[in-house]
Amino acid sequence: MADISALWPVIAFGSADVALTIFVVLRRLNRYAAHDVEDTLILDQPLTKTELAGLASKNVWKRRETADALGRSDDPSAVQHLILALRDPDDDVRAIAARGLGTLEAASALDYLVSLFSDISEASCPTVADAVIHFGNEAHAALFTALGTGRRLADKPAYWVLRCIENIGDPTGALHVRSTTCGTIGPLLTHDSPRVRAAAAAAIGRVGVPEDFVCLRPSLLDPSPEVRRQAASAVGRIGGKDAVAMLLEAFDDPDWDVSFVASRALVQLGEKAVDSAQRLASSATGIAYARCLEVLDIAGRAVVL
């Protein structure tokens, strides 16, 4: 007969198995029941006091879920609560509130959202930036105001404001600020941070005009490959005097991606630019020659290897 005291691990594990099995089965049964309830929920119901109270909860997950629910509520009265939630000590609550304000298209919150870039963590900035971008051209004024405050912006807010300008869909909406593009964004092309310089070049590419090529020119020779890449891409969008010559020079850039972007940018500048590549092909060697052939192929001209 076995000593029963030696069997305690077997008994303990056996009991745990039984308990866990019962728990899993009960959870499953509960889940199927929950599905029925969930399907009867209606989104357009007004916000309840209980839902709003969640924003004051000590439980951070509760506040996050409440901010998320407010953003989806389609209820204009949620806006003021979400603006208040932008001051929450938790980064995620603030980011979710920002997303909600974007979804609700609450233009009154734009200045709060743009200023949030200074206070929120880097990880949450993309969510806030997407919220700002969601407003489209309406956001330009707040973004340019943030850039034009005169003081030297820190790396993070400068970068994210520029990313917003770069990614707002319709560049024609920025016409009212175009006259100041070089004046407002230009100084950031000499910022200490390479990512800010790169974002500034990309932003000029989005809202700039051919005259802005003057301030972009030094960026094509920037020590950072990312800045040169964004500058080449921007030049392809806005063009400008000597733009073709500068892009052809970039074909020889030691960074593969810079010469790649320069070749695509050249095609964007039109037939005359492609003619220049054709002329260069007769004298160029190495990667510059290959890039010329690529340009000719993309432009639909015969490539003779």
Added chain:
Amino acid sequence: MSGTEIAQLIVLVYFFLINGSRTLLTVFAFPDVRRQLRRSFIEDRPWLNRSRLAPGVSIIAPAHDQAASIVDSVRALLTNHYPMFEVMVVDDGSTDDTLARLTETFNMRKVYRLQRDDLKTLAVRAVYVSDDYDNLTVLAKDHGGRADALNAGINAAKYPYFYSVDAHVTLEKDALLHTMTPIMRNPARVVASAGIVQTATSPGHLSMSRAIERIHGFTTGRAGLSALRSLLIINRASGVLRTDIARSVGGYAPGTVGEGTELLVRVHRTLRERKADYRILYLARPVACITVPETLKALDRRRARYRRSIAETLWRHKRMIFNLRYGRIGTFAMPFMLLVDFADPIAEVLSFALVIFWWITGQLTWSFSGWFFSFAILWSILLALAAALFRDLSTTWYHRAASPTRR
């Protein structure tokens, strides 16, 4: 102490070591999985799908003699939900009409494109782009195997992250959104992320047992390793990796069976040697579906392949094992790979055979043998149940988060 007693002690220590480490992983996995799932609830997938800031992803699909399925596979990849991605099919010297089917179906034309040579591969003969889909490219190259084809794809990839897929794996529509979400939150540190590869189960006992085994291994095992920052294995078609890192570490190693595992270990090794601050994450979310072998022979083939891939990775990076220089990768993850992923199936069968042998020959008492078997089985059941519970939790949260009626 006699030889038999020493052997019995080794069996007992090994038994507790393996099951103890699995229990430890389950314990570590739980808070991590719970946090992920709660976060998934507050993430807004349609919002992420509209993001203009999402980094681009290149889906690289090597294909060799897959004329029968290639068109459907590519169509499925093109319907992925993600703001910016390209599909790059690498025709690895097919001898059937794989290439012809692609070029005809997707209206593709041959173009001249300069190729990077960061990773050495066999010659890329031609590049095709589609007139119907801006984000579809086909590379036609000489046959050099899967790793060589993937390297050609990495060379040609235009986006900062890539996702390698396999013909027998079906990607979830939200696979890129899921795997890229933690990267979007922390692009500076997260260099790779992967999710669960589910099994397409059929009623057979074999596929059911494989499905349970995969739930066990994936849900708690990988999640636990990820929580301990020791994840070394990312399954095929289950994750994204930063393209520049893959290029800088030399890409996939041609001639290896488990090229993905080997690459991931090399990424760990290189980044540890560079003293980089990085994370490789495992997400408790389904990203792909895989067919499981229906016959014992097919299962045996796949298991042998898996075992060989682990063995070759361990051999290539043997100096990392128990090497303090590599932190927890050297002191925990690599020994875990050796003892659990590689040696466990053989050691487990051998241990049970020895216990039975000792019992028959009277070297173990009936009560101890009974105790040992009952204990071993009950412990395994407990771990499997914990994995099932995790899976249940993850599915509940996943569906709750995706529900159009939630608020």
